[in-house]
Amino acid sequence: MTATSPSAAPAIRVAIAGASGRMGRMLIEAVRASGDCVLAGALDIASSPAIGSDATAFLGVASGVPITADVRAGLANADVLIDFTRPEGTLEHLAVCAQVGVKAVIGTTGFTAEQKEAIAAAAQKTAVVFAPNMSVGVNVTLKLLDMAARALSTGYDIEVIEAHHRHKVDAPSGTALKMGEVIAQALGRDLKDCAVYAREGVTGERDPSTIGFATIRGGDIVGDHTVLFAGTGERIEISHKSSSRAGYAQGSLRAARFLAAHRTGLFDMFDVLGLND
The missing domain is CATH 3.40.50.720 (NAD(P)-binding Rossmann-like Domain)
Known part of the structure; x- marks a missing residue:
């Protein structure tokens, strides 16, 4: 049988x-x-x-x-x-x-x-x-950012840079904000209290407790995200770039x-x- x-x-x-x-x-x-x-x-x-x-x-x-x-x-x-x-x-x-x-x-x-x-x-x-981003790679990147933020909690300035196509209507992107939230949580902060979304004119020295955001819009960029941890004598960049949806x-x-x-x-x-x- x-x-x-x-x-x-x-x-x-x-x-x-x-x-x-x-x-x-x-x-x-x-x-x-x-x-x-x-x-x-x-x-x-x-x-x-x-x-x-x-x-x-x-x-x-x-x-x-x-x-x-x-x-x-x-x-x-x-x-x-x-x-x-x-x-x-x-x-x-x-x-x-x-x-x-x-x-x-x-x-x-x-x-x-x-x-x-x-x-x-x-x-x-x-x-x-x-989720603000369904990409498997982006979510693995978020996990890496959590690990990096905990290890680089002092002595490093944190900036989130994102770029998308000209048709995107919200800024910063949901993914960039999620990156900021993950980092802020790892540092014991609340993103709404430490995020800086714009800089213009005489801004004074950078507050080391802040998380900065920069937004780029143009062309047909599907989605690029980089988090910069800038310390004294070194910089660490964790990036994810999408070539298609x-x-x-x-x-x-x-x-x-x-x-x-x-x-x-x-x-x-x-x-x-x-x-x-």
């Missing part, structure tokens, strides 16, 4: 918000290329010319999944939503996710403190991975797989990657 192999786990049914945008299309391609995920929904704003079209038409193939502005319709067949849009849209989508039991991976940035509280409240009803998409799928084992709760990419230990 021949033994039979156990049946494969069902595919994770993924809906994509902002389906006709640059990141949305990258996510759709990643879902199609994966062996364990399937495209189950596609959302976009009502004014998008893509509304009603097939979500994979840009690839020259048909998926049978239309792009819709009806959030409930777009989530009807999904297990998880991946959302890289704008804060207001993401919160609208998340409210429906919480109502219908769809999990969420949120890579949107630019949330206010109050909006982040709304995300935490929704996570009491459904499982959410919320593919890393964000692959990290998002890892987050979606992670959520398969959770019904509720608020998680970040450190949870997904096991970096909280």
